[in-house]
Amino acid sequence: MRRMRIKILAFAGSPRRHGNSETLLDWVLDTMQKEGDVDIDKVILVDAEVNPCRGCNACEVLNKCVQRDGMDILHDKIIDADVIILSSPIFCMGICAQAKALIDRFQVFRSRKYVLKLPIIPPERKGKRIGIFISSAGQTWEHVFNGAIPSVKCFFHVIDVRDRDIHYLMVNGVDEKGAILKHPSAQKDAELLAHTVITDIRARLAG
């Protein structure tokens, strides 16, 4: 039997192109790309035209969002992906506003799952998806990512990525563009994480 291809959907959430959080993401994606059996879709969030959630709660009844924008294209990709990756820098002790807008638009999945009690993904794929959160912060504080993580967990939980299947690659103390290149372990950490996730998802999809 032909081996199933692994679908990777990655969001680069930073408004700064090719900065620290996107470089971390690229290290992960480059490593995954070398595996051969992966299809990678990298979405640059600032170009994706995802508006903030209006809080109208219409999705609790309609099972879809009333806004027509970039989410129309992303919706099916989010459901189809085996591995979903979100990268965002820390701005003012939280994820950047662009990434928060995407997370808030996942309200349509939350409504589907918890209000309408409809499936997000087909039953045969349940418990198989893996999520990765990638982040960089200028501050050296250990707690600099704490304000971001609860929203990131919401992002993954509502699309049926279990809490134990979320991986975190978070590097603090990198501020100026390119600072990540001088970090002693970040690139190796990114490559190792990519290997771990690909090995894991391949086994899950085969099983």
Next chain:
Amino acid sequence: MSVRVLGISGSPHRHGNTETLLDAFLEGAGNAGGSVEKTILKDLDYTPCRGCNICHKEGVCIVKDDAPGLLEHILSADCLAVASPIYSMGITAELKGLIDRAQYIWARKFVLKTLYFPDSHIRRHKGIFISTAGLAWDNVFDAAFPAITAFFNTMGFEYYDNIIANDMDRYKGIRGHPTALAEARAKGEEVVRVIERLTPD
């Protein structure tokens, strides 16, 4: 001169739970003699921070929209009430968008060192965070606090208090909550009186 109280509503919803709680706070502040004003973020035109860091050299934001004007206006207030509902365990993208745009003020303070708030200034400038959440979890506001703390610090306001109410889904909205609106009104009166006492004649 009366105490200037500025309320900022970060909800995309007009007159929802969070804005109603903010209104109660502003009503109390007005009753105590404060000069009260409210800004609705969703009616303003601004984009999120681009992270270009040009403000680290220039001390100004190169993006010309409604955000810098509002941030300058905030600097002229005595009391800042920032209101946002909790969406996905955090503040709304609208409010986070504004907070991120304060980077140029942060840069003036910490990179260029052209702006400095003495302790006496910070003590008499009070910041209040107002929020509501549908979920009953006790920790539902926790992830919002760090960004709010950073914003008040940047803008020279002491983080005076929270006016927060969770479990909105059970109460069927803020008007069904037994104490929140009365507490918000009382807090509005209190903070205006506290700032008055700290203001030299």
